[in-house]
Amino acid sequence: MSAVAADWIPDDVDRLKASPSRVYDYLLGGGCNFSVDREWAEQAIRRMPWIRAAARSNRTFLRRAVAFCAGAGVRQFLDLGSGIPTAQSVHEIARRIDPESRVVYVDNERVAVSHSELLLADIKGTGIIEADLCDVDYVLEHDTTRSLLDFDQPVALIITAALYYVADPDLAVNTVKRYLAALAPGSYLVLSHATLGRHEQDAMKLSHVLEMTKSLTTSATARSPEWILGLFDGLDIVEPGLVYTSNWRPEGPQSVDESPWQAAVLAAVGRKTP
Numbered sequence: 001m002s003a004v005a006a007d008w009i010p011d012d013v014d015r016l017k018a019s020p021s022r023v024y025d026y027l028l029g030g031g032c033n034f035s036v037d038r039e040w041a042e043q044a045i046r047r048m049p050w051i052r053a054a055a056r057s058n059r060t061f062l063r064r065a066v067a068f069c070a071g072a073g074v075r076q077f078l079d080l081g082s083g084i085p086t087a088q089s090v091h092e093i094a095r096r097i098d099p100e101s102r103v104v105y106v107d108n109e110r111v112a113v114s115h116s117e118l119l120l121a122d123i124k125g126t127g128i129i130e131a132d133l134c135d136v137d138y139v140l141e142h143d144t145t146r147s148l149l150d151f152d153q154p155v156a157l158i159i160t161a162a163l164y165y166v167a168d169p170d171l172a173v174n175t176v177k178r179y180l181a182a183l184a185p186g187s188y189l190v191l192s193h194a195t196l197g198r199h200e201q202d203a204m205k206l207s208h209v210l211e212m213t214k215s216l217t218t219s220a221t222a223r224s225p226e227w228i229l230g231l232f233d234g235l236d237i238v239e240p241g242l243v244y245t246s247n248w249r250p251e252g253p254q255s256v257d258e259s260p261w262q263a264a265v266l267a268a269v270g271r272k273t274p
């Protein structure tokens, strides 16, 4: 590995344990991962062959939802569990609509943070905080947040494919509530979350992969559509509501088949009203 390529690897990172951000990076075709992550991902692909499509579908939902929020006038983004930066990150999408858009990324994994630091170093109006997303006060009071985001103006709060790493359901719900309470009217919640879907056989395969996540640095949990919808209590959910990621305002013709990856991750966008 070249010296340049190694810049994103912090000294203290455990290379023997696979991690959510690096496995996801591998599934998306990125290069910020170790052999332990690739082996874990390949095993997961064998158990659930559509996991890569599910990851891509989640990522494209995120891009469409950010473009939607930017199109609705939002110029500030707080991305919790942002992951290892990949092509078309939140600031790139938002800045197509307004180059002055500001973005704060938050992640608790060293590799995701160090890679983001490298990428964002020269990009004004963006920042990365190393934090547990449940540490709401720390994130909201952080100098980076305070210097980049104005909480009197709307903010898009993004939590895609990240809340399912918070094992305690009450903590997850309260965390979302506390962030939303800090946001001005006109703000948005952009959220996606793993769910078991309707088909027993596919659900079993996803359950096996979720069981496998116990060997990652953080394990994941699927939750019911009702539970996920509850996170939007008090918000106006924008059309088409809570749907599988690939069905949220697709750019091409609306998909009519029920491919398994559509049934792995639910997504919605909600608006905070006065």
Ligand SMILES: C[S@@+](CC[C@H](N)C(=O)[O-])C[C@H]1O[C@@H](n2cnc3c(N)ncnc32)[C@H](O)[C@@H]1O
Pocket: 020, 021, 024, 058, 059, 062, 080, 081, 082, 083, 084, 106, 107, 108, 109, 112, 131, 132, 133, 134, 159, 160, 161, 162, 165, 166, 218
């Ligand atoms: C599957 S990736 C999703 C990345 C990105 N949000 C997306 O949708 O493309 C999940 C990310 O959430 C991060 N994460 C998991 N639990 C977290 C926590 N408690 N606090 C902050 N980040 C967390 C992981 O480190 C990882 O980078």
